Amino acid sequence: MNEKHTIAIAADHGGYELKEDIKNFVFDDLNIEWIDCGTDSTNSVDYPDYAHKLASLIKNGQADKGILICGTGIGISIAANRHPHIRAALCTNATMAKLTRQHNNANVLALGARITGVELARDIVKAFLIHEFEGGRHQNRVEKINHGT
Numbered sequence: 001m002n003e004k005h006t007i008a009i010a011a012d013h014g015g016y017e018l019k020e021d022i023k024n025f026v027f028d029d030l031n032i033e034w035i036d037c038g039t040d041s042t043n044s045v046d047y048p049d050y051a052h053k054l055a056s057l058i059k060n061g062q063a064d065k066g067i068l069i070c071g072t073g074i075g076i077s078i079a080a081n082r083h084p085h086i087r088a089a090l091c092t093n094a095t096m097a098k099l100t101r102q103h104n105n106a107n108v109l110a111l112g113a114r115i116t117g118v119e120l121a122r123d124i125v126k127a128f129l130i131h132e133f134e135g136g137r138h139q140n141r142v143e144k145i146n147h148g149t
């Protein structure tokens with residue numbers, strides 16, 4: 001990463017343990033500033049609440065990117081993508097994470113803790129954090145996403 005970034009991270013109960021791992025073994029290692037939006041245990045919660053919390057932090061500028069984790073990564077990414085300023089990408093490998101930064105300018109990475117193992121998840125997060133949007137031919141396409149229908 002070229003500039004200093006603040007990353008928001010949130011998970012439901014299915015993603016709680018992976019969230020803690022990412023904070024300890026990726027963020028701390030890379031000296032990344034982060035804000036944890038919860039949840040704080042494996043007690044059952046509703047994943048949309050965490051997607052919406054994280055989306056507001058990005059909207060008000062407290063964080064510039066986010067990481068969302070639920071069991072599959074599906075529900076939490078669907079909820080996040082209801083916000084027009086969010087481009088959340090559910091990634092199951094590091095190539096997807098790299099390309100969604102370079103081509104889609106995704107500002108949120110979604111992970112499925114019941115789908116993706118811890119070591120792979122760490123690599124996916126690193127790829128998402130180190131790659132930048134390429135602009136160029138992708139700019140217009142991202143603008144078309146942002147404009148909606």
Ligand code: RB5
Pocket residue numbers: 012014015047070071072073074075076
């Ligand atoms: C919670 O059991 C589970 O439904 C949630 O973590 C997620 O996988 C939803 O998409």
